[in-house]
Amino acid sequence: MNFDIIEPGIYPELIYPPYKSTVKRGPTRPALRLDARAPVTGNIAATPSLILPHDMDLTAQGDAAPLGEKIVVTGRVLDEDGKPVRNSLLEIWQCNAAGRYRHKKDQHDAPLDPNFNGWGKMLTDDDGRYRFVTIKPGPYPWGNHDKAWRPAHIHFSLFGNVYAQRLVTQMYFPSDPLFDYDPIFQSIPDLAARQRLVSRFSLEQTVSDQMLGYEFDIVLRGRNATPMGL
Numbered sequence: 001m002n003f004d005i006i007e008p009g010i011y012p013e014l015i016y017p018p019y020k021s022t023v024k025r026g027p028t029r030p031a032l033r034l035d036a037r038a039p040v041t042g043n044i045a046a047t048p049s050l051i052l053p054h055d056m057d058l059t060a061q062g063d064a065a066p067l068g069e070k071i072v073v074t075g076r077v078l079d080e081d082g083k084p085v086r087n088s089l090l091e092i093w094q095c096n097a098a099g100r101y102r103h104k105k106d107q108h109d110a111p112l113d114p115n116f117n118g119w120g121k122m123l124t125d126d127d128g129r130y131r132f133v134t135i136k137p138g139p140y141p142w143g144n145h146d147k148a149w150r151p152a153h154i155h156f157s158l159f160g161n162v163y164a165q166r167l168v169t170q171m172y173f174p175s176d177p178l179f180d181y182d183p184i185f186q187s188i189p190d191l192a193a194r195q196r197l198v199s200r201f202s203l204e205q206t207v208s209d210q211m212l213g214y215e216f217d218i219v220l221r222g223r224n225a226t227p228m229g230l
Contacts, residue, residue, distance in 0.1 A: 068097025
């Protein structure tokens, strides 16, 4: 990422005291600029063979349908000029409808769903569009402060030409009452930038009586960039 073109207020501070763990892990010295001998132009071979069956349908990875509200999420990955980012590898991960991740470190007192893993991946098409089917995640407590609950969200990871070129962000759902109380969401200084993390309900993307649709566009750079580093 070229830090010379970052608009102020879009990205969170590396140390944001209300988000307590950043105080311990955030760097306290200025970043160093490393000049590579030659730019890397290619490393990741983004081919359809990377995508396994059901990677784009998280509700079809078990022996039966998972519990919760089935949804479809779609959007476009764009550069700062609004041009599509084609054939880009996109990974997602999330908790289940009860607010629990399938991970040994998550010991939240909520049930695991044997039919929901909570991760997937896909490639953007020629229009920069992605699409996946999943279960709407639940909120969950995270121990940052008293009554600390995370708003429902899905994690997104985007890769560039090499594995070191990786951007991570989170997608939220409209009108969540936990926004005002979540230090991670509030760590984005600019209000308009925070709103770019919130998906849009889409009746057009809604599939009949099967699942509601949400749209979430990701802009990589520029004044309309999607906040990253969350």
